[in-house]
Amino acid sequence: MTAVPDEVELFSTIRALLSAHNSAGIEIRRDTDLAADLSIDSVAAMDLVMEIEERYDLDIPVNEISELRTVGDLVDLVRRQIEERRG
Numbered sequence: 001m002t003a004v005p006d007e008v009e010l011f012s013t014i015r016a017l018l019s020a021h022n023s024a025g026i027e028i029r030r031d032t033d034l035a036a037d038l039s040i041d042s043v044a045a046m047d048l049v050m051e052i053e054e055r056y057d058l059d060i061p062v063n064e065i066s067e068l069r070t071v072g073d074l075v076d077l078v079r080r081q082i083e084e085r086r087g
Contacts, residue, residue: 004082011075017051018071030072056082 005013015028021038022028034040040048045068049060052074058081068074 004079004086007075007079010079010082011071013055014052014071014075014078017048017055021048028071030070030075032071034068034070034074052078056085058082058085 011030018028018038018040021040021044023039024037026032026037028038032038034045045065049065052058053060056078058078060077060081064077068077
């Protein structure tokens, strides 16, 4: 079993995945708004979540995805899911 990634590692991985959606080239921070700053719509969000699920072997509930607003929200959600899965 792999170790739970620390905050920096997890943020870095998610930031790298988000780079495909960052056509404006803005700095991606925890407070970057997924929709307003990165123009991530519901379809792009689902694609992103599927990438994250595959990378970390997770199953993120759809109802939690709709509540995401910022990159920090996404990082926190993924961290919680990893911790719950690892037990």
